[in-house]
Amino acid sequence: MKAYxxxxxxxxxxxxxxxxxxxxxxQDLELNTLWNAMARGxxxxxxxxxxxxxxxxxxxEEIRYRxxxxxDCLNHPEVIREIYQIPIEAMENKRKNWMGIFTYYPSGILxxxxxxxxxxxDELRKLRHIAEEHGAVFASRGFKAFxxxxxxxxxxxxxxxxxQHLKALRFRQGVLLGARLGMGNEGMDYVLLKMPVKxxxxxxxxxxxxxxxxFYISERDDAGNRALSELKDRGINLVANAxxxxxxxxxxxxxxxxxxxxxxxxxxxxxxxxxxMGCPVTFPSPAPMTERKHSFRGLYDVCLALTMKxxxxxxxxxxxxxxxxxxxxxxxxxxxxxxxxxxxxQLMMECGMFVPADEFSANVCAHxxxxxxxxxxxxxxxxxxxxxxxxxxxxxxxxxxxxxxxxNESFASTNEREGSExxxxxxxxxxxRQIKVFFVxxxxxxxxxxxxxxxxxxxxxxxxxxxxxxxxFKLIEGEPLPTSFGEDIYSSVFGNxxxxxxxxxxEIAT
Numbered sequence: 001m002k003a004y005x006x007x008x009x010x011x012x013x014x015x016x017x018x019x020x021x022x023x024x025x026x027q028d029l030e031l032n033t034l035w036n037a038m039a040r041g042x043x044x045x046x047x048x049x050x051x052x053x054x055x056x057x058x059x060x061e062e063i064r065y066r067x068x069x070x071x072d073c074l075n076h077p078e079v080i081r082e083i084y085q086i087p088i089e090a091m092e093n094k095r096k097n098w099m100g101i102f103t104y105y106p107s108g109i110l111x112x113x114x115x116x117x118x119x120x121x122d123e124l125r126k127l128r129h130i131a132e133e134h135g136a137v138f139a140s141r142g143f144k145a146f147x148x149x150x151x152x153x154x155x156x157x158x159x160x161x162x163x164q165h166l167k168a169l170r171f172r173q174g175v176l177l178g179a180r181l182g183m184g185n186e187g188m189d190y191v192l193l194k195m196p197v198k199x200x201x202x203x204x205x206x207x208x209x210x211x212x213x214x215f216y217i218s219e220r221d222d223a224g225n226r227a228l229s230e231l232k233d234r235g236i237n238l239v240a241n242a243x244x245x246x247x248x249x250x251x252x253x254x255x256x257x258x259x260x261x262x263x264x265x266x267x268x269x270x271x272x273x274x275x276x277m278g279c280p281v282t283f284p285s286p287a288p289m290t291e292r293k294h295s296f297r298g299l300y301d302v303c304l305a306l307t308m309k310x311x312x313x314x315x316x317x318x319x320x321x322x323x324x325x326x327x328x329x330x331x332x333x334x335x336x337x338x339x340x341x342x343x344x345x346q347l348m349m350e351c352g353m354f355v356p357a358d359e360f361s362a363n364v365c366a367h368x369x370x371x372x373x374x375x376x377x378x379x380x381x382x383x384x385x386x387x388x389x390x391x392x393x394x395x396x397x398x399x400x401x402x403x404x405x406x407x408n409e410s411f412a413s414t415n416e417r418e419g420s421e422x423x424x425x426x427x428x429x430x431x432x433r434q435i436k437v438f439f440v441x442x443x444x445x446x447x448x449x450x451x452x453x454x455x456x457x458x459x460x461x462x463x464x465x466x467x468x469x470x471x472x473f474k475l476i477e478g479e480p481l482p483t484s485f486g487e488d489i490y491s492s493v494f495g496n497x498x499x500x501x502x503x504x505x506x507e508i509a510t
Contacts, residue, residue, distance in 0.1 A: 001153055001253045005142050005260040006052075006352075008065050012260050014048070016055050020398055021369060024391075025054065028370040028408070029343045033303040037273050038266030045269075048262040056350030058364050060286040066352025067283050068140035073264045074271060079134045083127070084265050087258035090123040094251070113243040114166050120250045121162060128154040169243065267353055274302070274356070278311050281354040284345070285361035289402040292436070292457075294319035298358030301341040302348075305356070313473040314357065315341070322459040323431055325438045328447050328480040333463025334473035335440045336408055342438055343370060343406050365404040365436065369395045372408040384413035392426065401434040408440045420446035431457070447480035 006012040019025065026032060031053065039046035057063050073080045094116065128150055135147030274281060280298060287293040298314035305312045315338055319325060327335045345355040350364055371392060374384070388411060395405065411419035420443045427450070430437050441447055450458055462478040465471060 001149060001249070003146060003253070003257045003260050005069055005146060005257075006066065006263065007062065008142070011256050012052070012263075014051050014259060016051070018051070018054050019367065021395070022054055024370050024372075025343075025347075025368065028372045028406070029340055029347070030303040030307075031344075031347075033306050034270070034344065035266075037306050038270045040269050044258075045262050045266045048259060049266045052263050052351050053347050053353075056347060056364075057352065058289065058350070058366070060288060060364060063286045063350065063352050063364070065140075065142060067354075069142040070264055070267055070352060070354065071283065072138045072140045072143050073268055076134065076137065077268050077272075079130065080261065080264060080268065083130055084258065084261045086123050086126050086130075087254040087261075090120060090251075090254045091258070093119050093123075113247045114169055116247045117162070117166060117243065117250070120247070120254070121159065123254070124154055124250070125159065169239065271354070273306065277305060277309060279305050279356060280358050282357050282359055284349040284355045284357075286349055287361065287363040289364045289366055291363045292321050292323055293361055293363045294322060294325075294436075295362075296345070296357050296360045299338075299341050299345060299360060300356050301337045302344055302356035303340065304337055312337075315475050317459070317461065317475070319459050321457065323434075323436050323457040324427065324450065324455075325459050325461065326447050326450060326480065327438070327440045327461045327463070327475065328442070328444075329461075329463030329475070329478075330465040330471060331442075333465060333471045334475065335463050337473070338461075338475055339406055339408050339438055339440050343368060346404060363402075365402055366400050367398065367403040369399070369403060369405045370408070371395060371405060371410050373410060373412055385411070388413060389422075399430075399433070399435065402436075404436045404438070405430060406438045409442065410439070412442065416443050416445055419443055420449070424449055444480055444482045448482075451480055 002011065004010075031050075035046050035049045035053070038049040057066070131147040131150040131154075135143075135151065138144060138147065271281065279300070279302070295318050297316045299317070300312050300314035313334065315334075327338060329335060341356070345357065345360055346362060346365065346368055348355045349360065349362060371388075374387065392410075399405075407423070411422045413419075414422075423439065423441065423443065423446045427437055427439060439446075447460070451460055460478060460480060461475040462480065463471070464474050464476050
């Protein structure tokens with residue numbers, strides 16, 4: 001039996017390698033906040049959420065397969081949580097009541113396997129009951145196939161036959177073995193035989209037409225009892241191994257069912273949390289990575305909303321056909337927050353989740369990279385610019401066409417002329433390699449250089465600033481400005497007591 005609730009044709013692999021830049025993604029996109037909301041303190045849910053989010057899908061059809069299943073989960077959360085408890089109960093009962101197979105002797109293996117199968121049968125009955133009662137209301141391809149498989153393979157005849165076999169394998173009437181004589185009249189090719197049904201007539205009993213030969217072993221005859229036990233083990237060896245494999249198969253099914261449902265339980269937890277705060281979500285429309293699609297309405301930073309525990313400002317954008325997004329504008333205007341929302345939405349879409357927006361569509365990407373400025377670190381063995389370039393070199397080593405790179409104030413550790421030139425050359429090279437780039441910057445020279453090219457593949461967004469310095473935390477399409485309005489921050493801290501020196505404004509901006 002296979003659940004196939006994460007892929008249409010294979011199981012979820014929790015050992016799949018994570019991307020080389022997982023630490024940067026976690027830090028820059030604040031993914032721990034997302035995973036904690038999904039896990040609600042459950043370490044297993046956290047582990048599954050982390051693995052699935054960081055190893056997204058690249059096939060839009062597989063993404064839609066998961067989206068359908070997740071939509072079913074959102075429509076029937078009580079049923080999903082009830083199903084999820086079944087493998088948990090099975091594993092808990094196994095842990096409490098079953099000591100495991102600690103022997104190589106066939107009789108011990110058989111006895112342990114019988115105990116485990118009997119524990120699992122009750123949980124399988126619960127699963128079939130749910131399939132019969134609720135299976136018809138599920139619409140996704142994944143759940144339809146799952147419930148059909150349960151009803152087909154776990155029908156009445158299966159349970160009846162399973163109970164009969166387990167009862168017979170306890171050998172309450174003894175063990176009937178078959179064998180043949182080998183060299184030196186030594187027994188070989190031992191095999192377990194089906195016990196015949198006893199239908200002896202009264203005359204057979206009275207006249208004893210067929211002689212019966214038997215022997216008796218004394219309880220004190222250890223060697224004799226050991227020899228008889230070895231004969232029994234030879235005969236039941238194949239049966240013991242077959243039942244052990246069957247028990248392992250059911251055990252593996254429950255483990256995989258728990259693992260795959262864990263992702264959807266995490267999504268349910270996140271959905272319920274966002275719904276409580278009035279934060280909208282939508283199922284995105286994924287496009288192949290060879291296309292250039294990136295449009296959204298009401299896109300917001302889900303981790304910021306979870307941290308602030310309230311609805312936050314969303315942004316709109318029409319980026320279909322665009323390969324370069326340059327974001328400029330006022331300090332503390334929401335540029336970094338917007339960039340994080342882009343990265344989070346990309347990861348959430350590619351793993352089959354809903355995304356934090358009213359509408360969202362984008363092409364899948366080969367890899368997602370982040371290059372954010374870092375705070376000064378005493379452990380650094382070189383300057384900040386060297387450290388930035390070193391991280392950039394690591395990205396380039398793993399970069400392939402159709403990737404997405406998010407830059408946030410990159411190369412700001414040097415002066416504007418040098419930083420702008422470094423950024424220009426890197427960005428130009430990435431565009432030539434079909435890399436989609438999002439670049440948040442205060443470098444006017446860098447942004448203006450690309451703006452003057454009037455390339456239709458470029459989109460320029462600017463953090464909105466109202467008169468008087470008020471921030472709306474929304475981005476609008478607009479030409480880059482030569483100032484980031486650092487004076488607004490200076491005035492909010494020190495007051496409007498005196499004009500702000502140009503050098504101070506530049507320092508605040510960078």
